Amino acid sequence: xxxxxxxxxxxxxxxxxxxxPMILTAVVVFLGGTIWTVVYSFTNSKLLPRMRxxxxxxxxxxxxxxxxxxxxxxxxxxxxxxxxxxMVIGFLLAALLDQKIRFEDTxxxxxxxxxxxxxIVTGLIWQWLLNPDFGVQSVVRSLGFDGFxxxxxxxxxxxxxGILIAALWQGTGLVMCLMLAGLRGIDEDxxxxxxxxxxxxxxxxxxxxxxMMRPVLITALVIVATGIVKVYDLVVAQTGGGxxxxxEVPAKYVYDMMFLSQNLGQGFAASTMMLxxxxxxxxxxxxxxxxxxxxxxx
Amino acid sequence: MAEAGLIDHTDAAAGSHSRALxxxxxxxxxxxxxxxxxILYGTLFVVAVYYLLPLYVMIVTSLKGMPEIRLGNVxxxxxxxxxxxxxxxxxxxxxxxxxxGLSRGFWNSVRITIPSVVxxxxxxxxxxxxxxxxxxxxxxxxxxxxIVGAFIPYQVMLYPIVIILREMGIYGTLTGLVLVHxxxxxxxxxxxxxNYFTSVPEELFKAARVxxxxxxxxxxxxxxxxxxxxxVVAMILQVTGIWNDFLFGVVYTKPxxxxxxxxLNNIVNSVQGVKEYNVNMAATLLTGLVPLVVYFxxxxxxxxxxxxxxxxx
Numbered sequence: 001x002x003x004x005x006x007x008x009x010x011x012x013x014x015x016x017x018x019x020x021p022m023i024l025t026a027v028v029v030f031l032g033g034t035i036w037t038v039v040y041s042f043t044n045s046k047l048l049p050r051m052r053x054x055x056x057x058x059x060x061x062x063x064x065x066x067x068x069x070x071x072x073x074x075x076x077x078x079x080x081x082x083x084x085x086x087m088v089i090g091f092l093l094a095a096l097l098d099q100k101i102r103f104e105d106t107x108x109x110x111x112x113x114x115x116x117x118x119x120i121v122t123g124l125i126w127q128w129l130l131n132p133d134f135g136v137q138s139v140v141r142s143l144g145f146d147g148f149x150x151x152x153x154x155x156x157x158x159x160x161x162g163i164l165i166a167a168l169w170q171g172t173g174l175v176m177c178l179m180l181a182g183l184r185g186i187d188e189d190x191x192x193x194x195x196x197x198x199x200x201x202x203x204x205x206x207x208x209x210x211x212m213m214r215p216v217l218i219t220a221l222v223i224v225a226t227g228i229v230k231v232y233d234l235v236v237a238q239t240g241g242g243x244x245x246x247x248e249v250p251a252k253y254v255y256d257m258m259f260l261s262q263n264l265g266q267g268f269a270a271s272t273m274m275l276x277x278x279x280x281x282x283x284x285x286x287x288x289x290x291x292x293x294x295x296x297x298x
Numbered sequence: 299m300a301e302a303g304l305i306d307h308t309d310a311a312a313g314s315h316s317r318a319l320x321x322x323x324x325x326x327x328x329x330x331x332x333x334x335x336x337i338l339y340g341t342l343f344v345v346a347v348y349y350l351l352p353l354y355v356m357i358v359t360s361l362k363g364m365p366e367i368r369l370g371n372v373x374x375x376x377x378x379x380x381x382x383x384x385x386x387x388x389x390x391x392x393x394x395x396x397x398x399g400l401s402r403g404f405w406n407s408v409r410i411t412i413p414s415v416v417x418x419x420x421x422x423x424x425x426x427x428x429x430x431x432x433x434x435x436x437x438x439x440x441x442x443x444x445i446v447g448a449f450i451p452y453q454v455m456l457y458p459i460v461i462i463l464r465e466m467g468i469y470g471t472l473t474g475l476v477l478v479h480x481x482x483x484x485x486x487x488x489x490x491x492x493n494y495f496t497s498v499p500e501e502l503f504k505a506a507r508v509x510x511x512x513x514x515x516x517x518x519x520x521x522x523x524x525x526x527x528x529x530v531v532a533m534i535l536q537v538t539g540i541w542n543d544f545l546f547g548v549v550y551t552k553p554x555x556x557x558x559x560x561x562l563n564n565i566v567n568s569v570q571g572v573k574e575y576n577v578n579m580a581a582t583l584l585t586g587l588v589p590l591v592v593y594f595x596x597x598x599x600x601x602x603x604x605x606x607x608x609x610x611x
Contacts, residue, residue, distance in 0.1 A: 014513035015432035019440070022425040022488060025481050026440045030447030033458035049457070096342055108601075109594070110346045113353075115604070116593035118542030120559040121586040124566050125352045128359065128579060129372065139371040169352065177601055229418075230451050233544040237563050254453040259549065264457065269454040282449050 010025030034275065041268035049264055058269035068270065071248040074160050078249070079228045082167055086224055087217070089168065092173025095205065097176070098183045108180070112173035117172065123237025126166035127153060153239055156246035163238055163247060169232070175220050183209070218285060225281045229274055250274050340609055341480055360384060360580035365573050383576035388585060394553065395562040400581050403561030407588075408474055410557050415473025415536040416477035421528065422484050427517055431503055441488070448485035456549055463550065470552045478546050483539070487532050494528040495521060527599075534596050535603040538589040558585050 044054045062068050093111055097104055114122065129135045134152035140148045152162025186209055194204040210217070232251035239247045250270060258267035353420050354396050362376040370377075389399040396402065428434075429441055459478060460469060468474035498521065506516045522529075547557035556564070562585045566578045593600050 012432050012434040015428040015434055018424045018428045018513070019434075019437065021421045021480075022444060022484060023440050025484050026443040026447060029462070029481055030450060030454060033455040034447075034450055036458045037454050048336075049461075051401055085443065093345065096338060101338065101342070105597075107342050107346060109597070110349050112589065112601070113593055114349065116538055116589040116600070117586045118544065118559050118589070120563050121546050121582050124562070124578065124582045125356055126481055127566075128575060129352060129355060131372075131575075134367065134575070135372055139373060142371055168307075169349070173349075174604060177604060201544070224447055226451075230453075232453075233559075236544070237567070240567060241481055251451070251453055255545075255549075258457055267453075267457070270458070271451065274451045275454045278449055 037268050038272050038275070041265065041272045043230075043265055043268075045264040047076075047262040047264070047269070054265075058265045059273075062266060062269050062273070065266075067245050067248055068250070068253055070245055071250045071253050074247060075231075075249055076230070078164055078167070078231070079225070081164055082171075082228060083224055084222065085164075086172050086175045089172050090220070091179050091210075093172065093176040094179035094183055096158050097180055101135040108164070108177070111176055113178065114170045115173045117170065119231075119233035120237040122166050123163075123234045123239075126162070126169070126236050130162050130165075154243055159239060159243065159247040159265050162233060166238055167234060169225070171227070175224065178216055178220045179213070182213040185216070186212055202266075218288070222282060222285045226278055229277050229281070250277075253267055356579045356583050360387075360583055362576055362578055364574060364576060380576075383574070383580040384584070386574075387565075387577045387581035391565050391581060393556075393561055393568065396553075399582055400558060400561060400565065403556060403558035404584070406472075406551075406555050406561075407558040409555075410475055410479070410547075411537060411540045413472075413482070414476045414540050415533060417535055418478060418480040418483035418487060419532050421480055422487030422532070423491045423522075423525075423529070424517065425484070425488045426493075427495050427521055428513075429488070429492045430495035430498075431516070432513060432522075433593075441492070444485045444488060452545060453480070456545075460549070470550065472551070472555055475546060475555075475557075476552045478550055479536075479540050479543070482546070483536055486535070490528065490532055490535075491525075494525055498524060530596075531599055531603045534592055534600050538593055539599075541588050 130153050137150045152158045241248045254271045257263045361379045391399045463469035463474045544559045547560045
């Protein structure tokens, strides 16, 4: 039939119009915004962004700044520990809940509720609990242990662990939930087979179940890791970066440089470093998850 | 177990005379107080106490007077219950020059959260629908950028968005913040809706096409009514997420319209004046109340939301 083919542009016109917000978000904000920040991190922008090229100057200054080095060190300690602890505790809790116990819903609700709270609320709760004059330290002392010392929020050496405690309280429930979903996805027959062969339970978990849960473990790992890089509100609420600059983190450095110190170039360089960190975490995962099998979204 | 079931079957077929030989049927009754159970429930109980303790401490602290707080320990229940800290936190606590309490932040958060939730869900559901049922060339490319974008630290995009909002003349306004929330809610919500709409049987869609329904007709008459559960999940996700936001609130609004989290932080961490721990805890509880209520009311749906929304991180 000789009917003219409608122009390619107007096919599915409504769908295209409806997708304009998504296209703008993806291209202008996410792609454009990221490129813009990376480009301007090579300029000496101060109060306002200016296109005056200075090469890697901002990065050199960044890595010469004590505060940034402390931020990175904190992020590394906090990151490694919270990854290990939240994965291990999350898995153990999920395994406990998976023993066909009673009140499973109640326990799960209790373990997960902190996740509904904001980091600000979490930080303020733990600021109060770790208050040396009234909180845990004073309570333990009043029980007769006069020498008991636990004041992470006022001790620069251990302040990051105080933040870690709060972060774990808030976030482990999520990991537990993901792990529980993973455990429930394991075929019941695996357990029966292991029982018949007389393999002890812990061995079954370690050598059979955990390797089978690889996708869930990796997903949880990526979620926790990308969350760690963004950690900001928790520190602001719990310690404000103090005592001194002992609990500074990169995200806070970025904010302070951009909006308090009128040092945009530093902020851009620091945020580009954050982006780089995320890329290092996400790209191998994306490659493992989506690479090799061809286009999954296709 | 499979063999056992088989035997049961043949037994039943063979008749009742062989049943007496078998002994009691069904699972063997377990002893309630086995060592395993004590360890299992004991551990769970201790962990549950650990998780609940902070909430408990907040509640009792907020109900004590300051003299009692200075004397006692944080875990002891209040001797004399007072609701004054709650009243003060809500109505007269100061941030800077404003002394009208957290109520201001609460209403700001309401005015931010409601339009943000509605707008972000409206946009994302239509997006997801277009991606699932009306694929056009390049759609998947944009979608992939969107999903990858969810992993980019917000700090990278903070300043470009300041410029965009300033150009639009809505920097420092509620409208601007609503827009920002809609933008950053888009990746996860679009994914949620796209996956859900993909699972709707294709025949329904085709039948509607044959009947002459168009893009919007199918969306409003078929997809929307069929997917109310996923809309609820999206709503839970967004209400808690937006209510709990701090970073966008502090960057894109002004003190007058700060959301509740920002105002809470300013009240509690202000350096001036005597620290009133009971007021601070009442204020903290007030701020946490909305997401907590959403969490406890929604139950399993919340879990579904975070499982889907876990990417948000």
